[in-house]
Amino acid sequence: METLHEAAEKLKLLGDRTRLTMLTLLKDREWCVCEFVEIFDMSQPAVSQHLRKLKSQGLVREARRGQWVYYSLHVEDKPYIQAVLDAMPTGSQVLSAMDKEIRCACD
């Protein structure tokens, strides 16, 4: 059983607007780093660092394909994280609210 301390570490990651948005988008499909860079108004290293934190707590998985790195949600074994994400808006709702163009070569 996970300790409260460990749970708090994971929840802390959800307590950031950017990371919560990333996880919400990841409900729909995997995303390439370069797509996130286009969507979020922040530098590529900032995006990369958020993803690293999510990976360090096992909330996402990373898969390199060619020069691109794709991240996918990995919360099947974390029911309460799943419950939180289920309660968030859909990925497309979030995306349309952001009103960003995504044009990467990654797809």
Add this chain to the structure above:
Amino acid sequence: METLHEAAEKLKLLGDRTRLTMLTLLKDREWCVCEFVEIFDMSQPAVSQHLRKLKSQGLVREARRGQWVYYSLHVEDKPYIQAVLDAMPTGSQVLSAMDKEIRCACD
């Protein structure tokens, strides 16, 4: 519908070991401030400030009775917070792990 930003604000509160423990204990019953002061290894103002944050996001409710102030959980209208707390250990598990004496005049 709550925005991702608002949800992140609430989740940030859960992302702290002390506050997550407080909320977990509050699943069982209401607690007096003085009890929390005895349980947690921190000053009374620190406890008070954590409770104020939880109250500011509507996660707990406050009730003064005499010179004591009691806090109770208020998450019936926040299903994903409820889901998180349901996944945490029971209040008595947490309490016995803490191995603290509580002897306040508040009960």
Add this chain to the structure above:
DNA sequence: TTAGCATATAATTGAATGCTTATATATTAA
């Protein structure tokens, strides 16, 4: 009213956090 206890608020401080820019690494293609 005064003293004593419980709680809240204010001010301060050190640590953690989220960003930035600069640089390193990895992959692809010429």
Add this chain to the structure above:
DNA sequence: TTAATATATAAGCATTCAATTATATGCTAA
């Protein structure tokens, strides 16, 4: 090999945050 693109890491900085001590407020009882 070299250049270009994608991503990660390092270093630095500003802000946030969780604690502390000191003080204010609120209630009870003498």
